[in-house]
Amino acid sequence: MKTYIFLTAIHNRNKLKFLYDLQETFIEPYYLAIDKMGKKVIYGKVKHSNEVRKFNYERISNIRVLNRFRFSPVIPIIPQASWKAGKTIMNENTRERIDLLLEEFWKRGYLTVSRKFGTYLPEPERIGKFDVDIVARHKKDYAIGINLSQTDFADEKLAVKLEYLASRHTKYTNKKVKLFVGIPANYFKQAKIILDKLNTEVKKNIKLFQIVERNLSHNRKKKNRKSLPLFS
Numbered sequence: 001m002k003t004y005i006f007l008t009a010i011h012n013r014n015k016l017k018f019l020y021d022l023q024e025t026f027i028e029p030y031y032l033a034i035d036k037m038g039k040k041v042i043y044g045k046v047k048h049s050n051e052v053r054k055f056n057y058e059r060i061s062n063i064r065v066l067n068r069f070r071f072s073p074v075i076p077i078i079p080q081a082s083w084k085a086g087k088t089i090m091n092e093n094t095r096e097r098i099d100l101l102l103e104e105f106w107k108r109g110y111l112t113v114s115r116k117f118g119t120y121l122p123e124p125e126r127i128g129k130f131d132v133d134i135v136a137r138h139k140k141d142y143a144i145g146i147n148l149s150q151t152d153f154a155d156e157k158l159a160v161k162l163e164y165l166a167s168r169h170t171k172y173t174n175k176k177v178k179l180f181v182g183i184p185a186n187y188f189k190q191a192k193i194i195l196d197k198l199n200t201e202v203k204k205n206i207k208l209f210q211i212v213e214r215n216l217s218h219n220r221k222k223k224n225r226k227s228l229p230l231f232s
Helices: 002-012 079-107 158-165 185-196 200-204
Strands: 014-020 023-034 040-046 052-056 060-070 111-115 134-138 141-147 178-184 206-211
Touching: 002 014, 002 023, 002 040, 002 060, 023 052, 079 111, 079 134, 079 141, 079 178, 079 206, 158 178, 158 185, 178 185, 185 206, 200 206
Parallel strands: 141 178, 178 206
Antiparallel strands: 014 023, 014 060, 023 040, 040 052, 111 134, 134 141
């Protein structure tokens, strides 16, 4: 979430206001990076100063984009560098959210069949035209896991996606496949409103989970192996 906000502000050259260690801070955002400790950071020029400082993601809260205030950078901004770093950070954030959602599967006794950003397991096949993050199994029951982002909630067809994925059955035994959905905490109420509008039978097959990101360090190699479709 922070990465998306920062990249948009950098691209549009909008100033940012946020709390840094609970101190109100105004900056002109320049670029994103990952420091030597593996921490996500943003560099920006501090208000009323020519100093370009590094700000650690962990210590930033209450972000506000000042859309009415644009700036001209005092040093050249290299968009490619920020987008490359931003992509790396977003991949790390996605992996972290998948890890957190996977914990909800484990709590309920599920074993992982496939997942995105796994070390040894294959990535899940698309189901219909939709990507999924996790496929898991508990005895003879299967479940699908997806994480929703800010972009998903801007999509008018989100309800169609949820209804489709929550209506899947196993290919040979025709058993219902549960849908576990990871939701950012600030979108949880909106997710419940969308869920309430779905068909009752579909709604019963969906479980929502608030995903609160932690700062996790990952150093994994991805292995992609082909897998056969499990669901019809």
